[in-house]
Amino acid sequence: xxxxxxxPEAWQSFMPIWQAGAAAIPLPPEREELLTPMSRWxxxxxxxxxxxxxxxGLQGMYAIARRMGEAFADYDVIVSPALGTP
Numbered sequence: 001x002x003x004x005x006x007x008p009e010a011w012q013s014f015m016p017i018w019q020a021g022a023a024a025i026p027l028p029p030e031r032e033e034l035l036t037p038m039s040r041w042x043x044x045x046x047x048x049x050x051x052x053x054x055x056x057g058l059q060g061m062y063a064i065a066r067r068m069g070e071a072f073a074d075y076d077v078i079v080s081p082a083l084g085t086p
Contacts, residue, residue, distance in 0.1 A: 005071035006064050013060025016053045019046035 022039060023046025032040065072078060 002071060002075075005067040010060070010064050013057050013064060016046075016049050016057035017061060018042060020049050020054055021046065023047045023049075 019042050022042035023044075025043075027035075027043075032043070035043070
């Protein structure tokens, strides 16, 4: 068991990237209504994202990746409780 290298606020760095990624998926406007409310929300927020917001998100994600690398540098294997299949 190791200490978590980032706090619960770290997800905020990922949000603008996730939103812009959803908005970037090509989808005919008439098919938008077939998406879940969450997907429509992500796409709408992604279309509103500014370049500075995206860059701040990327910088935050890079910082998290560096902290993760530092936290796990002394380990050869990382075992996670998540399962690949149900």
